Amino acid sequence: xxxxxTLAAGLLVLAVLALILVFTVKEAWPAIQHEGVWGFLTGDxxxxxxxxxxxxxxxxxxxxxxxxxxxxxxxIAVIIAVPISVGIALFLTEFAPRRLRGPxxxxxxxxxxxxxxxxxxxxxxxxxxxxFDAYQATHGLLGAVPVLGSIFGPPQGPRAFMTAGIIVxxxxxxxxxxxxxxxxxxxxxxxxxxxxxxxxxxxxMIRGAVFPHSFGGVVGAVMLGLGRAxxxxxxxxxxxxxxxxxxxxxxxxxxxxxxxxxxxxxxxxIPPGRSALVGLGVVLFLITIIVNYLARxxxxxxxxxxxxxxx
Amino acid sequence: xxxxxxxxxxxxxxxxxxxxxxxxxLIVAVVPLALVVYFVVVRGLPQxxxxxxDFAGRLTTRYQAEGGSMAxxxxxxxxxxxxxxxxxxxxxxxxxxxxxxxxxxxxxxxVIWMMTDVMTGVPSIVMGLFVFLAxxxxxxxxxxxxxxxxxxxxxLPVVIRSSEEMLRLVPDELRQASLALGARxxxxxxxxxxxxxxxxxxxxxxxxxxxxxxxxxxxxxVMGVTRRVNWSLFGGNVxxxxxxxxxxxxxxxxxxxxxxxxxxxxxxxxxVTTLVGRFIAARFAIRER
Numbered sequence: 001x002x003x004x005x006t007l008a009a010g011l012l013v014l015a016v017l018a019l020i021l022v023f024t025v026k027e028a029w030p031a032i033q034h035e036g037v038w039g040f041l042t043g044d045x046x047x048x049x050x051x052x053x054x055x056x057x058x059x060x061x062x063x064x065x066x067x068x069x070x071x072x073x074x075x076i077a078v079i080i081a082v083p084i085s086v087g088i089a090l091f092l093t094e095f096a097p098r099r100l101r102g103p104x105x106x107x108x109x110x111x112x113x114x115x116x117x118x119x120x121x122x123x124x125x126x127x128x129x130x131x132f133d134a135y136q137a138t139h140g141l142l143g144a145v146p147v148l149g150s151i152f153g154p155p156q157g158p159r160a161f162m163t164a165g166i167i168v169x170x171x172x173x174x175x176x177x178x179x180x181x182x183x184x185x186x187x188x189x190x191x192x193x194x195x196x197x198x199x200x201x202x203x204x205m206i207r208g209a210v211f212p213h214s215f216g217g218v219v220g221a222v223m224l225g226l227g228r229a230x231x232x233x234x235x236x237x238x239x240x241x242x243x244x245x246x247x248x249x250x251x252x253x254x255x256x257x258x259x260x261x262x263x264x265x266x267x268x269x270i271p272p273g274r275s276a277l278v279g280l281g282v283v284l285f286l287i288t289i290i291v292n293y294l295a296r297x298x299x300x301x302x303x304x305x306x307x308x309x310x311x
Numbered sequence: 312x313x314x315x316x317x318x319x320x321x322x323x324x325x326x327x328x329x330x331x332x333x334x335x336x337l338i339v340a341v342v343p344l345a346l347v348v349y350f351v352v353v354r355g356l357p358q359x360x361x362x363x364x365d366f367a368g369r370l371t372t373r374y375q376a377e378g379g380s381m382a383x384x385x386x387x388x389x390x391x392x393x394x395x396x397x398x399x400x401x402x403x404x405x406x407x408x409x410x411x412x413x414x415x416x417x418x419x420x421x422v423i424w425m426m427t428d429v430m431t432g433v434p435s436i437v438m439g440l441f442v443f444l445a446x447x448x449x450x451x452x453x454x455x456x457x458x459x460x461x462x463x464x465x466x467l468p469v470v471i472r473s474s475e476e477m478l479r480l481v482p483d484e485l486r487q488a489s490l491a492l493g494a495r496x497x498x499x500x501x502x503x504x505x506x507x508x509x510x511x512x513x514x515x516x517x518x519x520x521x522x523x524x525x526x527x528x529x530x531x532x533v534m535g536v537t538r539r540v541n542w543s544l545f546g547g548n549v550x551x552x553x554x555x556x557x558x559x560x561x562x563x564x565x566x567x568x569x570x571x572x573x574x575x576x577x578x579x580x581x582x583v584t585t586l587v588g589r590f591i592a593a594r595f596a597i598r599e600r
Binding site for chain 1: 325326328330332334336337339344346347350351402405406408409410412413419423425426427431432435436438445464468496497500521522524525528532556559560578581589
């Protein structure tokens with residue numbers, strides 16, 4: 001009896017996942033039919049307004065600008081967060097004095113405990129205005145350089161891809177740090193001692209013994225962080241600026257898949273408006289599942305290899 | 312005798328540079344946390360007036376005006392998070408028992424284990440969409456129960472994972488001793504395995520609750536709105552994260568001030584839950600063997 005009860009609870013996970021897929025795809029279907037799968041994924045215009053109004057003759061639902069925004073912000077976040085996280089993990093495993101280790105881990109955990117909406121609030125009211133000044137200075141400095149000039153283009157305000165990327169970076173540092181730390185901790189002590197005994201400095205030991213051993217695990221950690229970054233909704237919605245545009249300018253404003261859903265949910269436009277928003281959710285769901293699955297794959301492969309090495 | 316000065320200059324510089332870089336990384340991560348906490352406290356505390364916590368009061372509808380009560384949002388947060396916990400924790404613990412006590416390495420258990428991983432990675436907004444389509448459309452009303460269901464969906468895989476880890480720490484000798492005394496499998500689990508791991512399970516559950524209390528995206532989609540304290544699971548409701556999100560977007564100082572006040576309240580709730588969870592974990596943990 002009890003056995004079947006526990007099994008039912010376990011199966012609930014499968015049921016919920018299946019139902020998520022069924023319900024969202026079913027709801028998104030009209031919009032996908034309206035645009036065609038390819039059109040929905042590659043259309044760069046999102047115009048859910050009244051056809052009798054000043055807009056185009058029929059509503060247009062193309063997700064490309066939001067897919068682009070999601071990829072750009074999460075890449076910015078990962079590029080900022082990874083070196084910092086690896087640094088903190090190295091600090092904890094190789095450098096920290098014993099009595100500092102506990103407090104630092106607690107601080108990183110607290111960083112993970114702060115709700116994303118609070119980060120968003122701080123980002124838009126405090127950090128954003130500071131960053132805007134920095135954007136203007138950067139643009140002034142690099143604006144005339146050919147490629148950099150278009151990446152660090154004219155700032156359009158404190159709400160930008162960059163602001164969203166920075167705030168998401170802060171939010172994924174704890175995840176990447178904690179997994180990277182665990183991976184670094186599995187490096188066999190004998191390897192490290194051997195490197196040091198050969199006269200390697202701390203840096204040479206880390207480069208020669210720690211990094212090669214934990215590369216796979218760190219890649220997995222980074223991808224898990226990437227998955228989290230892509231799904232982040234509220235902090236991004238507050239800081240990215242809600243513009244439907246594809247631009248190389250990181251100081252320009254844009255939008256991401258989840259942020260667009262939450263911003264337009266109250267007023268999705270004429271049918272199939274809500275269906276199209278759910279369609280954005282389906283795209284997001286599929287992208288994050290693929291990224292997470294690849295991450296787990298990489299981590300478990302790395303784990304097998306590490307176990308082999310330590311045996 | 313090997314000395315530091317025996318190293319070539321390049322190697323010495325690289326080593327010192329790494330040391331400095333690692334400290335810098337730590338500082339870069341700590342500074343934002345300190346700044347967030349500082350601003351939330353400094354800007355939020357002045358909002359904590361008796362009116363702010365007036366349970367008979369109303370949420371203000373006008374963003375330009377100061378004042379108004381935040382009690383409806385506090386109640387909404389406690390209600391949805393509490394109900395979500397009541398749904399997700401028993402189910403999650405049962406699922407973990409299946410994985411660790413019954414399923415073990417069977418193919419089905421492996422699939423469930425992998426899908427739990429997948430479910431952990433589902434973005435919170437997708438859970439909100441799912442609950443909206445599966446539940447809100449069904450009963451045709453935005454309500455607190457829908458918010459609780461969305462939060463429960465988010466908590467479930469987290470609770471399964473953390474409970475499973477705790478169950479795995481229970482030494483096999485305990486199970487064998489109980490079985491040898493003639494206790495049935497379920498009896499062993501209920502009266503030996505669970506009591507041995509309950510502190511770990513509770514601390515994991517509390518951390519999941521803390522995360523859920525701060526979730527915004529799913530509840531924004533499914534909860535609707537209320538002006539007065541609504542203890543019912545039905546009818547529109549609000550939560551602290553929804554109020555912060557809503558007010559933070561306004562250009563008016565009064566609305567932004569309310570957002571800071573709500574943020575301080577939310578952070579206190581989340582921090583207290585997290586710290587209690589960590590305390591339980593540290594105080595009553597099974598020592599890893």
